[in-house]
Amino acid sequence: MLSARDNAYALLGLTGAAGGVVWGYAGRTLSGAASAPDGPVWLRLVSEPEGKGTGKLWEGPEKAERAMPAAVPRPRLTGLRDWTVDGWEYRAELYEIVNTPPVSRSPVLSHTVDLPDTWWSDLHGALDHIANVPTDRQAVREQYIRHRVPEFTGVTPGEITWTTAHGDLHWANLTGPQLTLMDWEGWGTAPAGYDAANLHLHSLPVPDLAERVRKEFSQVLDTPAGRVGELTAGTEILQAAARVPFYADLADSVRQHLDHLRSPRATRARSARG
Structure with missing residues (x-):
């Protein structure tokens, strides 16, 4: 190289x-x-x-x-x-050169970050624009979701709501305090909430920020459609844990979060909000 x-x-x-x-x-x-x-x-x-x-x-x-x-x-x-x-x-x-550094050198966040409200509103706007881009590219294949999500989570997904996604939304691919979305290899269609779920799962080691991500994107994550996106993102991390050290470290937190998603209390809370 x-x-x-x-x-x-x-x-x-x-x-x-x-x-x-x-x-x-x-x-x-x-x-x-x-x-x-x-x-x-x-x-x-x-x-x-x-x-x-x-x-x-x-x-x-x-x-x-x-x-x-x-x-x-x-x-x-x-x-x-x-x-x-x-x-x-x-x-x-x-x-073009991007002068603002990534929020984190690792995809998984390990430290607290202070991002302005404008950063979050810019991220919402960017994901909304991406979602409206027509494409035949696939960030995640339906066959993968139907086969691997039950294997790794014990949940059989229902109907899938598809949208266009960045496909690799984590902290090493986002700059701050001025927002830039990096690394466009894997963009394409994915379940609704997939990008937001990825960002949330990569934030789990920093609970305050994970809570902020969850709150920012609750409108999609706390829905049945968003749950499929979240299960898909979690499945990919758990599958990758066998070969990627930072996902091996994250895997237990992801499993605990997915267990919470499956709990009756969480299901009732989503139903009440929906």
């Missing part, structure tokens, strides 16, 4: 910049600041074995740039370049 980054510099007329690199899961991506002739940019390098450079994750950022309205705060994709070498496919993506 470091050699491929040097190749991307040559292809795109870039030079390195201070600040280090950011590695993605299992070394599949490599990102960092770079200098272009007209100013600083952010370079994101993606790799796949030859013949695999296609599909949802590969195409997600490019399709998001075309489909998402300007009202959704995100780093704008300004350039792409693909090449293949030594049995691997690479894609170099150039983005």
Whole structure:
């Protein structure tokens, strides 16, 4: 990947910049600041074995740039370049620099954060805009929900209300105190409440913030449709716990929360609000 980054510099007329690199899961991506002739940019390098450079994750950022309205705060994709070498496919993506840092370096929050009310209203607006984007992309497949949610939660989902979602809404993909939504690989259709549920579950180690997320999105989470989104997000975390250390640490809290969702008292409370 470091050699491929040097190749991307040559292809795109870039030079390195201070600040280090950011590695993605299992070394599949490599990102960092770079200098272009007209100013600083952010370079994101993606790799796949030859013949695999296609599909949802590969195409997600490019399709998001075309489909998402300007009202959704995100780093704008300004350039792409693909090449293949030594049995691997690479894609170099150039983005505008985002000067506001992520709320957390880890997807799972481990510290208290103080976000202004405008941040929360901007997040509501962004998710509303995303929900209205028509797409045939799938962030979560119905087959997965029907098969895996009962396996990991003991609950058989009923009717699913679909909407368009960011698909990976956690604290490392959100900047603050000025909001930007990062990482558009996995966007597509998902159960209602899926994005809000993901943010809530990734907040569980910080109870005050988890409560704030829950309150902000109670209108969707405290409904039967939102419950399916929450069960789906929880299932994905529990399934990933076997291979991702920070999800292994989060798994017990997620199980306890899902147990609460299944309790008769919680069901009665949702019915009263609904």
